[in-house]
Amino acid sequence: MTPDQFHTWLNGHIPASWSLLGGNPDTPGTWGSDGFLEQFSADPRSDAIWTYSAVNVYWAPASTGTNIRVTAQADWVATRLAAQTIDPAADTVDVTVFIHDPAVTSSEKLPPTVRRTLHGADAATLRATVNSLNPWTDTGLHGCLATFGMTDTLKFTGGGTTTTLTVHDGGCAGTSFVTKSRSFPDLEDNVLHAQLVKLLGLPDTYTQYW
Secondary structure, three states, X not given: OXXXXXXXXXXXXXXXXXXXXXXXXXXXXXXXXOOEEEEEEEOOOOOOOEEEEEEEEEEEEOOOOEEEEEEEEEEEOOOOOHHHOOOOOOOEEEEEEEEEOOOOOXXXXXXXXXXXXEEHHHHHHHHHHHHHOOEOXXXXXXXXXXXXXXXXXXXXXXXXXXXXXXXXXXXXXOEEEEEOOEEEEEEOOOXXXXXXXXXXXXXXXXXXXX
């Protein structure tokens, strides 16, 4: 095939779950002196064990035909150990929402910090959410929301155990997870703060800085 023929073939054989990320077949890419590049993202299935995957397709004219190189990247979901989950017997949660970092200043008037203790069904809801989170995978390919220096803390107690989490604003910090005096990798989180705001019946002003 010529490079143009390969490009036509490529775009006629892309799996339905792929989407074009970038690259430009009309502009030389990064491989060879006259190569071309297109980048695709493969959407994971509902049962996939990766959080992100991508395929780069490079092609360049050769003395006869076309040289082709394909590279792939996948960021896998790490396994959480049983010790990295909240004890099912933890039926009390001391919640502190919207802790202001004094080192981060804002010209806006921020809502006050709220402290509550949750029991029963509300505690179980938070416990189930935390236990469902995947370990944080920092792909370096995501954007971050503006950071206003806010954090929440959740202290789970019950069953003779205490587990503490710190929820960071901004999306890119993840959720710190500390249990039994040991610190584990951060968890992937974009739901806990919104859930806390809902459970505590707080106004929408508590979500606009998150």
